[in-house]
Amino acid sequence: MILAELEVFHSRVYSPTRRLALGHRELPLEPAPGFGPLLLGGIVAVGAEEFDADDYDALLMLMAQLEHGRRVVQPRIRNRFQTDQHGLARTVGRLLGGGESPDFEFDFDGSGSPLQMTLAATYAAGEMPMSVKPQVFDVLRNALRWRGPIGPSLITHLSGRFGAPAWSARAYLDPDQWALDLLGFGTKKSSPSKREVQRKFRRLIRDAHPDHGAESEGAAQRIAELTEARRILLK
Numbered sequence: 001m002i003l004a005e006l007e008v009f010h011s012r013v014y015s016p017t018r019r020l021a022l023g024h025r026e027l028p029l030e031p032a033p034g035f036g037p038l039l040l041g042g043i044v045a046v047g048a049e050e051f052d053a054d055d056y057d058a059l060l061m062l063m064a065q066l067e068h069g070r071r072v073v074q075p076r077i078r079n080r081f082q083t084d085q086h087g088l089a090r091t092v093g094r095l096l097g098g099g100e101s102p103d104f105e106f107d108f109d110g111s112g113s114p115l116q117m118t119l120a121a122t123y124a125a126g127e128m129p130m131s132v133k134p135q136v137f138d139v140l141r142n143a144l145r146w147r148g149p150i151g152p153s154l155i156t157h158l159s160g161r162f163g164a165p166a167w168s169a170r171a172y173l174d175p176d177q178w179a180l181d182l183l184g185f186g187t188k189k190s191s192p193s194k195r196e197v198q199r200k201f202r203r204l205i206r207d208a209h210p211d212h213g214a215e216s217e218g219a220a221q222r223i224a225e226l227t228e229a230r231r232i233l234l235k
Contacts, residue, residue: 003102004028004039004095008120009088010079010112018079020119021088027124029132033159035102036128037139039095040121041158042104044143046150047114059118059144066126067137079116081123091117104150179229194234201230 007023027036051059058077065072074080091112094105112120125136139158146157177187183200185192192200208214208222 001097002026002094003097004035006039006043006093006121006124008091008093008112008117009085010091010116010120012089013111013113018075018116019088020079020081020116020123021083021085022120022124022127023085023090025124025127027128029128029136033135033139034132035095037125037136038102038155038158039093039104040125040136041139041143042095042150042154043093043106043121044118044140045146045154045158046104046106047118048144048146050114051118051144055115056144059122060141062119063122063125063137063140066122067133069130069133072126077115077119079119081119093117093121102152102155104154175232179232182225182229183233192233197230197233201226 005024005026007025009021009023011017011019025036027039028034029036055077062072062076072081074082089111092107094107096103096105106117122140125133125140128136142158143154146154148154148157180186180192183192183197183204185196185200204226205223206212208219208226210216210219214222
């Protein structure tokens with residue numbers, strides 16, 4: 001199952017000019033932080049270790065400009081961003097679901113360089129609504145700092161404060177059913193009422209709180225998961 005997808009068109013290695021364009025984008029933003037931003041962050045993380053100090057600083061500057069909706073003079077960081085895809089090679093990045101956690105898949109037949117793919121992910125983030133840009137660009141900046149394998153641990157790192165701990169487990173694929181299970185509703189033919197959700201939530205929060213006898217270790221995560229489950233069912 002494809003959870004998010006980004007198609008990138010770029011100049012080939014032997015091309016005398018470096019050009020970049022976006023193709024198909026499937027970049028969902030819900031549930032937070034969204035599969036789209038997680039894919040963009042994964043693309044950035046792939047090349048994070050390869051950027052020198054100048055490119056790293058230039059990427060942070062570009063992210064800040066796009067986050068605040070400022071005009072970006074082209075070319076930037078040795079690549080010109082454009083809308084025309086003619087004559088360009090194609091590389092696709094995907095976030096896939098179906099296992100215990102999402103997996104990244106990159107079709108590098110087009111040989112998009114880490115810098116080109118990172119720039120594409122950055123420009124794709126810049127096209128998102130202003131209301132979500134701070135969250136999305138926080139994910140990208142977290143990705144620039146990543147030093148590790150491209151896998152489940154990266155997903156957890158990128159989710160950061162925007163995602164519940166459930167992002168590291170099966171909740172990413174069916175958040176509604178995860179929320180129902182967590183609050184003790186199980187599989188229901190109809191959704192519980194808001195009153196039922198609030199009643200279950202208050203009882204479970206009380207049971208999970210150390211002030212009411214629960215263990216302190218793990219309490220914060222349990223409370224965060226319950227709060228996220230309530231948010232999902234009340235949305």
